[in-house]
Amino acid sequence: MRVSLFETTQSGFQWVADRVWKVEHAFERANASNKKATSTRMRIFAVLCGLGFAYAILMLFAARASLSGSPGNMAALSGEPNARAQLVDRNGQLLATDVNDYSLFVDPTDMTSEDRGMVRQALMQIFPNLPREDIAKVFGSGKRMLLTNNLKAIERERILNYGLPGISFEAQLVRDYPLGETGAAYIGMTKRGGEGMSGAEMALQDEIKQAALNNMPVALAMDLRVQGALENELRAVAIDQRAEDAIGIVTNVRTGEIIAMASWPEFDLNKPGAYTEQAKRNHAAVDRYELGSIFKAISVGIGLDTGTASMNSVYDARQPLVISGRKIHDDHAVNAFIGLEDVFIKSSNIGTGHLAMTAGAGNFTRYYEALGLFRSADTELTEPAAPLYPKKWTDLSLVQTAFGQGMAITPLSFAEAIGGLLNGGYRRPLTIKKYDGTSPIAGTRVFSAATSRTMLDLMRANVIKGTGSRANAPGLRVGGKTGTAQKPENGRYGSNRISSFAAVFPTDGPLDGDRYLVLVIFDSPQGGPSSSGLKTGGFVAAPVAGRVIDRVAPFLGVQRKEDKFTSAQWDKAPVAPEDATGEE
Structure with a gap:
């Protein structure tokens, strides 16, 4: 499963914190043994500078990924095999990009008996069009099961705000077309797995995939206006x-x-x-x-x-x-x-x-x-x-x-x-x-x-x-x-x-x-x-x-x-x- 930007940054903080702790205790040991601390201080200073430089590089990488403005670009940078570059018109207007769709899983074993009824009722309200038997099935299974998929990021955020126990999500990279019908035949479509099916998505397949590796968009001749x-x-x-x-x-x-x-x-x-x-x-x-x-x-x-x-x-x-x-x-x-x-x-x-x-x-x-x-x-x-x-x-x-x-x-x-x-x-x-x-x-x-x-x-x-x-x-x-x-x-x-x-x-x-x-x-x-x-x-x-x-x-x-x-x-x-x- 792909690691998020937040998780990457969080692990970077933890890594630096661990090293700083070790340096601090090295300094304490040097003082406790009544040794001269000058050389130790210099070594500690050098290590801290190195750690600071390494962390700065980590933050620059994270900022670059964040400012790219596209989940698709993040996917490319993290090595997602199906990542595709953004398609833009001749003036840079966005036509197609990679986003995450989410699958929602329910694990009844991760809830108390009191929670299960409450979570079940909440899911029925959140998904009024889901068959009741599908919801009943996941609660009767006694194991983690898929309830629904193809949820957008905004829907995932809304569900997370409920704070329901036993609920988890898995992300899947999909293609999103912000303008819907506009330029549909020209832009074309992709398969669920990320391969182009028609239009520019298929015609420029290799170029789109290569551009994703370089975090660069592919510009079409189209003028969106x-x-x-x-x-x-x-x-x-x-x-x-x-x-x-x-x-x-x-x-x-x-x-x-x-x-x-x-x-x-x-x-x-x-x-x-x-x-x-x-x-x-x-x-x-x-x-x-x-x-x-x-x-x-x-x-x-x-x-x-x-x-x-x-x-x-x-x-x-x-x-x-x-x-x-x-x-x-x-x-x-x-x-x-x-x-x-x-x-x-x-x-x-x-x-x-x-x-x-x-x-x-x-x-x-x-x-x-x-x-x-x-x-x-x-x-x-x-x-x-x-x-x-x-x-x-x-x-x-x-x-x-x-x-x-x-x-x-x-x-x-x-x-x-x-x-x-x-x-x-x-x-x-x-x-x-x-x-x-x-x-x-x-x-x-x-x-x-x-x-x-x-x-x-x-x-x-x-x-x-x-x-x-x-x-x-x-x-x-x-x-x-x-x-x-x-x-x-x-x-x-x-x-x-x-x-x-x-x-x-x-x-x-x-x-x-x-x-x-x-x-x-x-x-x-x-x-x-x-x-x-x-x-x-x-x-x-x-x-x-x-x-x-x-x-x-x-x-x-x-x-x-x-x-x-x-x-x-x-x-x-x-x-x-x-x-x-x-x-x-």
Whole structure:
């Protein structure tokens, strides 16, 4: 059983006291024998100095352990095999720590016959929900027995205040999550024995254990303020929309850091047994979705980067695109030739299909591979699922994937891929660890800097005058792309939708500067009051991204600047037909 700090300090006092007593009696013996005491005094003085120094070291050790502020740190210092370091956010806010849970034992043989009735009655009052037969059993056993466990330190203290005889406790190290539901999917859980099960707890297992030996915390990339704002906005709309699940991700596209990651429904990390396995899923990492038109950002980027498309390109959207006998429609037919900007901001399936056919399957699959879309997301997390994509690339499968059908990927995979389009052209792995350097982790160049700049401008244009207008946050130069995908059900596309929005801010500034992706996805929204009964990404997901950006920009150091439109001009800005009708 582990020795407490109090017991360690108490034994230190006793050790010094014993030695002082021996020194004092040595001095008395020297005087009693009429010997010269000078040399004896010097020796005694030297011994006392040595003892004082040893005790000072003992006290410094105890003070260091006490000031560390965590039972988990004490466990590490005392050699507890299951000790884990604290997890903190990027600003040092506590996310997870080791604490002691207590088991309560009752020993009837350590009570008088008069005490037993009193103790039994007291335990029934203290634990009104414990079965009476369990209490009767320990008193009838005639030996020390376990009555209950999983008691917190405050509960143990309360019971000790009763001063009951025959009551004792044994401590067991467990993981505690002070914020409960906040960041649950990101932080993850541990088993009772201390091994990580999910999230950062599992992904950084070795680092957490090593840091415990050095009494140091492990800092995650998470910003708790951003995490809280993301969860708050996501939760409100998920409930309003009666969605099956919802996902939110915020990354720094320069460094690849996952600043926040939310998965709804939520669960309390301290009460995992109260939730189903489905409720505890990290939907951002585990679930695969056909994400719809947000994928067009990647497709347009491929067209620009290969030189098979330019801002001067014009596409025939006068009639559906027919491929292998299948007609590709636009939700709102424009029945006209349209330029590349209109293909993007009006989310034209026909125009995107023409673009993909011009670039060819060879170019598209080469970029998909370079962006990591043919494998699970590149991150420390162990949960990310591998994508589902066509085994054979035909003209039809090429066009379908170009506008967001026929390829199912995790939200984390999409965040990793589109990050390479927004940061100057580099695909970088996503990380849940705080990045302390000044230069980002080396990435792989996929797009040219010119392509990246053009896409930032296109995404900004989409928020100013396209389907993403409801994501605008005044002064923060938000860009983005909407998505509304049919959800496959029982082997065919059904009536439910995946509504999404991929936002980026700020769209201006140096390409190698800090820039943030906010990805919001709702699975099967039912069209609640907040979206006027509509289920599209522009009405459901885009406003969430805008509100999150408005709230978190100060935490991320993004300064507001004068927007392209003044408030008066904003009301006069043209409304795209897609916005007016609720379709994309």
